[in-house]
Each structure stands twice: as C-alpha cells, then as structure tokens.
Amino acid sequence: MLSAILTKTFYTFISLMVILNYALLLIGSMARIRAKVQGRVGQPVWQPYIDIIKNYGKRTAVTHGVMFYLGPVFRLAGGLGTYLFMPVVYGFVMFENFSFSGDLLLVMYFIFFGQLGMALGAGESGHPYSPLGVSRGLAQMTAFELPFALAVISIVAQYGTLSITEIVAAQQGGWQNWVAFTNPFAMIAGMLAFLGMSMQNPFSVVIAPQEIPIGPPTEMHSAFLGMLQTNRAIFNGAKMVLFMNLFWGGATHKYLLVAILIMVVKTFLIYLYVNIVGASFPRFKTEQSIRFFLGVPTIIGIIAVILQSI
Amino acid sequence: MIKRFFTIILMVFFASLFFPLVGLISDRDSVSSLAKDYLVQGRDDFGAANIVTAVVVSYRGLDTLGEVTVLFAAAAGISLVFKGLRNEGKDKKYRVNPPSEILRTGARVLLPLIFIFGVYIFINGHLTPGGGFQGGVVIASGILLAFFAGNIKELNHGFVTFIESAAGFSYVAVGLLGIWLAGGFLDPRFLPMGEFGSLFSAGAIPVIYSLIGLKVGSEMSGIIDAIRSY
C-alpha cells in the first residue's frame, strides 16, 4: 500500500516535471516566434523560467486578505488537478496520472475549480480591473464551453464512452482513426473552442496583458504571480494534452520517450495553431466573442452531434 | 329608434310565446278534481258558504298568513323608507289647505258607515263575497278620509301598533290553537261549526277573518300615516 502510494507520488512528480518544463519552454519559444513574426528580437526562450524564479524569489509581498492569498493556490490546484485527472501518454502507467478517479466530465468540470479560486482571489484584492477581467473571462468561458461540450458529446456518442483513455484507445491504428478525421465537425468545433480557452488573441480581452495592467492578476505579484505563471504553464499543457487526446489520437508508442516526443510534437502544433490565429487576428470585444462562439462553432458542434446520433 | 325596434321585436317574441300556449286551451267543462273535492267537502269540512273563503282561510290558510305577512312587511318597509327621509332632515312641512266644508260634513256622515261596512265585510267573509282584506282596506280608506277631513290629526301610533301586533299575534295563536285543539295548523274547527249560513258558523273562520281585517286595516292605516307624515 505504502509503496504503491510512493510510486504513484513519484510518477506524478515525473509527470508534472515533464509538463511544467515542456510548457514553459513552449511558452518561451512561442513568444520568440511571435516576436520574429512581428519583426522584433523577442525574449529568450528561457524567459518564463526567469520570470518564475524572480517572482518566487521576491522577499516582500502584500496581501489583501485570506482569499487573495488562497486564490493562486486554488488556481494552481485547478491546473494541477486538471492535468492529473488525465492520462498524458497512452499506455504508460507513469503518465496515467490519476485518470482512474474520473472521466472526461471530471476534467471538464475541474477546470472550473481553478477559475473560481482565481476569481475569488482576484476579487478580494478590491481592484476594479480584477473582477472586470473575471467577468469577461467567465463570460467567454460559458460561450466557448458550448461548442466544446458539443464536440465532446459528439465524441462520446461516437465511441460510447466517457473515459479519456478509452477514447484514445479507440483512435489507435493510424491517423485515419483520429477523431480529427473520423469526426471532423467535432474537431473543428473543438479547435475553435480551444482558441477561446487559450485566451490568445481574438479572445484575449480577458487579460490584455501587454497594454494596461488589467485582468484577474492585476493585483497579483511576487510568489502569487509566480504560482499563477506556474499554473499557466501546467494548465496550458493540460489543455493541449486534453485536446490532443480527444481529437488528435493521443500520444502513444511502445517506447515511452517516443511517446512523449509524439506528445510534444502534437501539442506544439496545437499551440502553434493557436498562436498563428492569435497573430493574425485583432482582439474581439467580450460580447463579440460570445456571439462568435455561440454562432458558427456551436452550429458546427450541433452538426457534429447530429451526425453522430443518426 | 333602434331601441324601440328591439323592444318591438321582443314584444313580438313574447306574444308568440304566450298566445300559442294559451290558444291551446278552450273553455273548461268542469272544475279540476281538487276543486271538486273542495266544492263537495268544503261545506262539510268547515261549514262555510263561500267556498273561496274556505279555500283562502283554511285549505290554503298558509297562503293567507303569508299574504298578511307580505302586507305587514311592506308596511314596515314603507315606514322605514319614509323614516329614512325624515331622518335626512327634509322635514319641511307642506302647508295643507284646510279641508272643505263638503269634505268635513260628508266625512261626518260617511265615516261611521264606512267603518261599519268594513267590519261587515270581514265578519261576513265566510258567507258572502268579501273577507278580511277587503274589509281591512275599506276601514283603511275610512282612515284616509278621516285624515283628509281633518277628523284625525295624528294617528295614535301606540294604538295602531297594538291592534296590528295583537291581531297578528292572535292570528298565529289561532293557528296554533288549531294544532292543539283540532287537526292542524290554522284548522278552524276547534270552535263549533254552528248552523250553515249563519253568522256564527264555520268554526273559527269568522274569527280569523276578523283578525285579518283588523290587521290589514291597521297596516294600511299605518302605510297611509307613513306616507302622510312625510
């Protein structure tokens, strides 16, 4: 029993390290690519590491109250949880995480956990911009949840299971078995929803990071911000892994390293896609993005569901 | 105009309801079986020469009691109506012209006759056409005349009320006596039947009719007084 728990803890640690480092590098490299596209030099690839370490290293911090203090914890717990309830690499116990605790529905709902905690922490700061960002973020979230949910439902209908592992298993045997090709409408709806989920450019009104300090993390600094950044990496990674598992056949190979490599490639491409879109389109207002998600992506999602149910 | 038109249509409808119905009936050859029973037994049952009276006072005595009550209630109602008016302070006195000589003299001659006639009518109700109501109304007409001729200035309310109450109550009491002494409510046969066709015959029918006469007379006088004193 004890050894099992220890093993599990170790595996979890490995799994987390992999995703953390990978996601940080991914963010750093993507920032650099984007800078190149815009004709700038850009930050070094390891800049996210620097930021995180710097933030954790700050000696003074101010707090606005308990909830403010706990907000980043909630947020990080949400990210970690989301990640840990998913199998990362199909077929390896080490990267199975805690996916036995629950199925796809658990993952989808656990996303809210972090959102809520963060929102609460931001709310207590008393800065008006924080709840403003929260309200925008939540509003967008409900909107892109709909096409995403439709896509997921379509997949569930397709394979008759809610278990992520089984969904991945069902996609094995060649790219032609991937959901992206067996159920393209679901994939389109899901990938459109993913744009919103990753809060990149057309849908970046939530944090609007570079211009003015608005958005939920307005008042966050030092270790709080460090945690948020850690989470951002893990959470992003988790989301991309989720999408990879759902639409792009997951990552599997008989050798673990190859499997991880496959995951890296696939998630990189997914992230690249997000960034290409982000670099190409201007930002939507909140109501515009809500209308967008409830428009075409939702219709595509409905088509996907209908196609699966008949 | 349109109202008239609709009224006419309504009338036509009514006529077409009523006339065809009555048109189905022609003169009857005999009375109904119930009436036959009354005619045959009426004399033996109550010894009343006037069968209508027997029906009114005895066979359908309850109707008559009700009839008295209706009159009583109407009198009470009318007095309340005019009392309300008096209470509203509209008691401006109309100047009443003094009665003329002819009226006064005529009244002096006629009044006793009227009263006697009234009493005669209700006492003889079981023998001849007439009865309590007719007699009572005749008496009330005498009172009216007396008012006009100035013979009475004010009606003695206590007295009238007393007559009214006592007569009414006695009527009910006579009815109850019928239960205890004879066959049923308002059964007049607890008094001797007497000789057919004479004044003191037909059991309590003359008594009842007298009570009715008194009551009606006083009620009608009350009504006259109520209207007059406004």
Next chain:
Amino acid sequence: MMTNLLFILAGALVLVGLWGILTRRNIFKIIIGFSLVDTGVHVFLVAIGYVKNGTAPIFDKEYSSLHSLLNTVDPIPSALVLTAIVIGLAVTALMLSFAVRLILKNRTLLVDGKKELKW
C-alpha cells in the same frame, strides 16, 4: 270561448304593461306599466278558473245539490288571485315609496336620469 277572450285580454294587458315599462322614462309610468302587467296576470289566473256557464262558488241553504255544486267556477284560482292581488298591492306600494325616494334624491322623474349604480 270566454276563456280565450279573457286570455287575449290578459295577454294584451301584459304586453301593454311591458311596453310601458320598456319605453316610458317616467318612473311613475313605469310603475303603472308594472301594475298593468300584474293585472294582466290576475286576469289570466281568473280566466283559468272559468268553467262554461259556471256560477260563483257561494252556496245558500237551497243551492246545494251535487249537480249544482259542480256548476260553479273553479274556486282555487279565485283564491289564488285574491292572494296575488294583495301581494301585488304590497309590491306596488313599496315600489312607489322607493320611487319617491329615488326621485327626491335624483331630482328627476326620469328613470335613467342619473345612474349611479352600474357595471
């Protein structure tokens, strides 16, 4: 024959009375109309009691053989009419007294002169 004539009379009285109620605007005329209707009904009731060649149902000592007994008119409608007349009288009297109050209050003889109660 006699009965039918009386019926026609009764019907005519009722109709004339109703006409009066419906078309006259003077309250007293309406009440007169009502009296006419009432009278018509009384005539109708009396007519019902009519028997061909009947006499009044009042006996004297001689006039009491069974045959002649049955040659009278029906006494029941007469009795009913007696009651009905008195009741009609009471109603009319009360109606008149209400009319007096109404007229004094509205300061008009017209029945629809001042409608304070409606709907």
Next chain:
Amino acid sequence: MVNPVFLIAITLGFAFIFPLFEKINPKLSRLAGILVFLTLVVIPLIWFINISNMDIPYIYSSTVGLPSNLTINLAVSYMEALVLLVVNGVGLFVYLQEAYSKESPWKGKQIILLSIVMLGANGLIITRDIFNIFVFMEISTISLFGLLSCSSDDRVFEGGFKYMLASGLSSVFYLIGIGFFYLVAGTLNLDALPDGINFTGGVLGVLWPLFLLSGVLIELKPAFANGWGMDTYEAADYSLGAIMSGIQATALIIVLTKIIPLIESNIIMPLLLVVGSITFIISHLQALGQSSFKKMLGYSSSAQIGLVLIVLGSGTNILLAIVLLLTHSVAKSGLFYTGKYFNECGSGRDKPLLVVLSSLFVIALLGLPPFPGFGAKWTLLQILGGKSDVFTIFIILLGSLLEGVYLFRWLGLKIKSDRDSGLVVSEVVPDDDAIPGYSSSDTIGVASQTGLAGLGGCIKVHFSSDSFSYHQLFPALMAVIMVVSGVVFNKGVGLTFRFLIPFSGILFFVVLDLFRVPTKFQVFLAIVASIILGFYVYPELNGFNTLFGFIFLFGIGVQFIAFFNRKGYSPGLMALTVGLLVSLISILTSKTNFQLFFSWEMMTLTSYFLVLRGDNAFAGGYRYILFSLASAFFILAGFSMLHGIFIGEYMSLPQNLLPVILIIIGIIIKFAGIGVHIWLPVSYAEAENDVSSIFSTVLSKVGVYMLFLGGLYFSKRVFKGVDTMYLLGWIGVLTSVAGSMMALFQEDIKYTLAYSSMGQVGYMILGFSIMSHLGWISSLYLVTTHMMFIGMLFLSVSGVIYRTGTRLMYQTGGLIKRMPLSFISALFAIIALSGVPPLSGFGAKWLMYSALLEKGWYLQAAMAMFASGVAFLYLFRLIHSIFLGQEKAIYLNVKEAPAPLLIPQYIFMICVMAISMFPNLLIKPLQTVIEPYFASTVRWEGYEVISALGYWNGNAVMYVTMGVFIIPLIWLLIVNRHVYKVKQFNIVYAAERPFKPETTHYAYNFFGHYQKALGFLVEPLISKFWNGTGILVNNLSGGLRRWNSGNPQGYVFQILLYVIFLSFLMGGTN
C-alpha cells in the same frame, strides 16, 4: 318530532308581537330575539339528528288537519333539515351582528323584517306547494326591500328599484307558470303535480313550464340578466349582502330543486347545465373588474349559484349541490362581515383575527381544503370524470380559477403592508444613466429592496386594543364550525382520521399565538413537533417517500433553527410553517388521490400565506397563488379521470392520455417550468428571508415528488408521436437554461437565488424524464444535495440581508472580512451548486450527463452544460459582489450573521462534505429506492461508481484535490513568509487613491457584456405574455361589465331576453 309549521309560527309570532314587546322592554325583546333565532337553529338540528338516526325519510305536515292532497303541506327531509340548519344559522349570525352592533344597532321594524326574511326562507325551504312558494318568495323579497331602505348608502333606492322591477317581473312569470301548471295538472301540490302532468301540445308541449322556471331562475340572478341584483349588492349594507347571498339565494336554490322534477329531465338538465355554465363563467369575469367589494361578492354569489346549477344540471348527487350551496352561504356571509370590518379599519396587518377569518372564508368559498366545498368539488369532478364530461370539468375549474383571481387579489390587498406598492419591484438592471449605489443615506428605505427598516423581515403585527372585538367572535365561531364540518365532510369523502391528526398542529400553534407565546419558544416546539412527526410517519414511508420524507423533515427541521433569529412575536409564522411541513408529509403518506390532493392544496395554502407575510409580497403572493391554483386545477382535472385509482399505483391506471397530460402540465406549473415561471422569482424573493429559504430548499421539490410518484404512469405515453417524457425533458432543460440566464442579470440577490433554484429544478426534471436508472438517480441525487447547498446559500445570504438591510448586491461588498463564516458557507455552496469537483454538486452533474449521454439526448446534454456554465457565472457574481471587492463605509461595523442563521448552514455543510467524500452514502440508498423501477445500470468498485459510459470516484477526487491544494499552499507559505496585510485602498491604481468604494467596487451590471451579447434571450417576453393575458381578461371583464348598463329598463330588457333565451334552450330551435 317538532312540526315544521312551528318554524313559521315562531318567526311570525315573534315578528307580530315584537313591536309591542319592544315598547315594554327593548333589551328583553332583543334577548327574546336571540331565543327565537336560536330556536330556528335548534329545531332543524333536532330533525337532522333524528332523520339521520331513525331512518325517517320525511317529516311531513299537512296544515289544517285534512288529507294532504287538499291542503298546503310542509315537509322536511335530511336535505331540508341541513339547509335549514345552515340558513338559520346564518340568520342567527346576522341577527347577533346587527342587533348588537356597535353603531346603529337594528331595532324595531328592522328586526321584524329580519325575522320575516327568515320566515320567507324557511317557508321556501319547507313548503310543498307551488303557489305557497310564490307567497314565500314575495315575503322574502319584500322584507328584503324594507331592510334595504335602511342602508347607509342612499343609492340603494336606485338599486332596490331595479331589483323590485326584476323581482316583480319574475313573480309575474312565476304566476303565469302556476296558472299553466294548474291548468294542466289540476293541483298545486308539489307531490301530486308530477302525476298530474300530461300535457301534449306538440312543440309547445315542452315549452309550457318555461314561465315557472323563468320565475325562479331570474330570482337566482343568472348572468346575463343579473345587473339589477349586482347594483343592489353594491349599494346595500354588508349585512344585506349576507342576507341576499347567504340566505335568500340558498332558499331559492331549494325551490329550484323542488320544481326540477316537474319538468322533463331531458329538457331541464341540459338547460341547467348551460345556464349554470354561462352564469358561472360570465359572473366571475364580471366580478373580476369590480372595484366595489360588495359588488364583487355579489357577482361571486351569482357565479356560485351558477356552479350549483351546473351540479344540478349534471345529474350528479343533489347532496353535492347542497354542500356547495351551504358552504357558499356561510362563507359568503362571513366574508361580507369581515369585509365590513375591514372597510372600517383599513389595512389588515394589525388585525390578525380578521385576516385569518377572511382568509378562511375566501378559502372556503373557493372550495379549498379543509372546507366542505373541497370534498364536494372533488366528488363532483370525480363523477364528471367518470362520465368523461371534460367540458363541464373545464368550465368548473376555469370558473374556480377566475374566482381565485379576484378573491385572492382582494385578500392580498387587505393583508399587504402599507409600504407595499403592490407591484413587482423592478427585477432587472436599470438604464445606463441611472446612478447605481446610493449617494446619501436617505435612499435607504425608499426602495423596498434596500431599506434597513426591514431588518430581519419581521412582520410588524401589533395587537392593538381593537385588534379583537367581540363582533369578530361570531364570524370566528362560524369559521370554526365550517372547519369542523369541512373536516367531517371531507372525512366522509375519503380522509382518514389518522391522516388528519397532524393538521391539528396548525391549530396548536394558532392557540400558542393567541396566548402570545414568543416565537422563539414556538420554534423550539416546532422542532420537537417535527421530530415527533418524523417518528410518527417513518414506519409508513418506503421508497421515494422515505427519501422525500427525509428531505422535507430534515430540510425544514434544520431551517427551523434559523427562525430562532426572530425576536418577539410573529403571529401565524410557526402555525403556517408547521402546517406546510405537515402538508408536505401528508402528501407523502397519502394513500388515495383525494388525500394526496387534500394535502397538496393545504401545502399550497400554507405556503401562500407564508409568502404574503413578506413586506412587499402582494404581487409575489398573488402570482404564487394563481399559478398554484392553476397547477392544482390541472392536477385535479387529471385526477378526476383516473377513476379513483391512486396515482402511485400506476400499474392499474387507465391508458387514457389526457389525464397524464393534464397532471404533467399541473406539475410543470408547480415547478415553474419555462413559460409558467413568472410566479416563482417574485414570490421567493418577496417572502421573508428564512421563509424563502424553506421555499427554495424544500418546497421547490414537491413538484418533482409528484413526478416520481406518478413515475412510470407518465412514461411511455405517446403524444402525437412524441414521447411525453421527451417533451418534459426539453422543458426541463429549457427551464434550467432560462433560470440560469435570468439569474445572471439580477441585481437583487434574492431574485438571483430564486431564478437559480428554478434552473436547478429544471435539471431535476430533466433527470427524471430520462426515465432510466441513472437518470432517476441523478435527479434524486440533485434533489437531496440541492436542498442542502441552496439552503446554505440562502441562509448565508439571509444573514447578509439581515445585517446590511439590502438585497441589492452591488450595495454591499468586501464583507468577507466582517462575515467570514457566512462567506465560507456561501463559498462551499457555490462550489457545490456549480458542480465543480470535488464537492457533491459534481456528482449530480456527472450522473446527469452520464444518463443523458447514455440515453442519447445529446443536445439536451449540451444545453445543460451551457446552463451550468451560466450558473457558474451568476454564482461567482453573487459571492464576489457581496463578499469580495471594496467594503462600503456604512457596512464597516457589520457583524457576523447571527448564530441561528449560521448553525443550519454548517449542518448542511457537514452533510455536503460527507456526501462529497463518500458519494455512495447517498447513491446507494437511492439505488435501492429506484430498484423496483429500473434495473441498476451502474456498478460499484469500492468508492468508484461505473456507468456504461464512464466512471467517477468521489473519494479519490477528494484526496487528489486536497493533495493538489495543500502542496502548493505549503509551498506558498514557505516561499511567501513575509506578507504584509494592506489597507483597503492600497491597490495599483495608476498611483492614485481610488475615489470611494462605491465607484471602485465593480459589481453593478456585472455581466453587462453578456447582456449585450445574449440579452435578447432574457427579454421578458413571457412576462409580457402573461401581462397581456391579464390585460385581456381584464378587458373582457370590462366589456362584460358594461352589459349591465345600470338602466332599469335595460335590465327589464335583459330579463325578457333571458326568458326568450330560456325558451330557445327548452324548445330547441323549433
């Protein structure tokens, strides 16, 4: 045995002798009057007892002591004795009220006339002679006219004159009718008449009874020829209204029952049905638009008579008609008197007894329990349903609903507080240019949503010196008698004694109120009572009933603790709440449809009065009761077609689709499905806080219970090719979307919560309608857990409202520092409610989605997910606006919510946590409950529940969550050792200090962008629809009222028209 003639002799003798008597001694004569009127009650009572004990069909008396065919006869049977008892009782009541009235007591002629009125009524009831009926009819009308003239309103002469014309005409018709009857049958005796009738004159052969019938019918004031009566009602004194509708109309109906056998039944029955239906509906509609209370009651009387005519015409048991008639008689006269006292004293808040009485009379009038009219209506509808007479059922229920519309409006207006505008306080965000927040303290207390005056929402009832007067004693006595007789009668219809015992709890608490027992002590007793009730009913419950019994008892029992927060007296509060609990439990223990419906209506009524206790609750209560009534009537209509088979025994139920649809529509209204939801937010929001909490936690589940009770009976019914459950499922999911969307845009926190609970109930319905094992589990799981977390949330919010005195969220802020315990409770509730793992709410979501996907209801699943996302939005807004953000200056000294409010929250929280950790604590029992209905489709592996599609291990989720939460927390604590707490305004604000908290607190119109995007979805179209319906009905009412133009000649015209109308009905078109 007493001779019936004594009734006449006594009243008449008294009337005749009274003038003399009064001259001698006024006081004594009035006492004698009591004696006489009492005798009038006692005599029928003796008859009644004797007839029922000794099996004598009749007490017969012929006057004059001659054979009965020669004279006028009087007869009293069971029915007459009963009617006499009630009518004379009302007479006694009127006498006591008027002869001993405070100002202008009746004397002299008035008392005489009153006894003559009684004489008339008694005579009408006992006589067996058609001409004698005429005499008594005239007696009663003429004596009434006499009494009319004493009214304080001198318009009465106008009304009276019209009445006289009408009644004169009707007596003319009646006389003509007598003539015809005598012609045809040769007798006037009612017992001999049917044998004597042999009139065959072709077409006319059916028409000749027309005049007699018209005479009686017109006196009964049927619509559309009743304006004269209504005008009289308006101007006449209250007492006369009571006489007219309580005594005379009743007696006249008895007359009608006497002449019905004289007319061929295939003519008279349909005629009565038509006439009754027209009167019932039109009069109610006309009553709807009345501003005069008396006239409204007048129209209502006319309509009630219409109902009795319907019953007579439908050929069902005549006793039902009599029971309805008598209930009406007593209730209406009682209502006339309470109306009178109300008019003398204005608002009813400080007249508790009067409020109670008028409520009871209104309830009795509507035929709601526990009054006899309820059992009678029930039986009637059962009989009609058995005959599949849908049209008559429809008419009866529609009319009753219309009646509810105006009676409850009146009642609500009387009960409402002085600051209640009677309108629904604007629920949505005001225009952009309105300045949110308050600029000075004087705005507090203006809007009812704010206002520190409403602290604790205590109803301010003062027992002033004139709160009770001995005059109200008689109506009270009447009400008590009615309740008792109602219980007796309803017991006869099908309630068992044991079933009724718990309801005595209401009485018990009323008595406590009368003795001024403080609320706190009553609450204690109530808790004890609910425990006793639990033990008492536990053995009777099984399956669903146990579960719902737990929810009801535990839910309400725990929230009783919150009532400890009340100070002083809250008259009626505990009686009503305990009544609500008892009715809910009785719903569970019902074994027949009748018991079920009885409890259902009791539940409706007690909860309605609980709503009305709110300070601004008129509109809410009004909507609540109207929709509840409509719902109840739909259910009633459905029940009436089940042929008496209990809805729980679905196996033997008939296969007819109509009752299913009717019952389901009723239930949809009750759980506020989309389209019929407008009653819910207002009533939940405007009830007192602790009461709304009970509503939202417990009462909202009762509709769900009904669905489960009907269970499989509702399923597999195909409506136009679509499974009814499929439709219900869509209604459920749309309700949840609508509820969540509307909750999103409320500034008023209670509205938010109300809409939220509407949305959540939508999920429960969705789960039920899936009709699978998993679906039912999800529904029941949500039912149970929702009770807990909405209770936490509502009570937490109650604490905030209690402390701050405002319901508008943006006015508060930053309260986390002042009310941390409330915040924690709210936080947990929100996590659970929005379905975020690891708390129990996720279990509900998981079960539901699994069930939906298993069933293949994909689009519904997506909608449900969307709705739950929206739910997350408003929940965050709620907690943010209140507890986070900037503190307001005036709330700096706010204390933590009082303990009575906190304790139940934490009890619930413990339960929620337990269920979250160990979901099988709840799901396992649910499985056993559902076992008899569906085979299990989930299996268990330890704590892991596995469905056909997926799996969920609540225990593991909990541990993982704790792990991923605690480890970063420890990390943060290590890294972040030096933290400084900063002051409120120490924020990154462009290096400036923000102006003031009101402008810095981002809370007002929180989801403005959402409204811009999707606001069109929450356009109040449905409110507009219902408002439009209301306006339409009002206009209809206005139009119909205009028919009664007030012109005497117009009324005569109407009467003549009516006779012609009757002739058409009788003779057909030929």
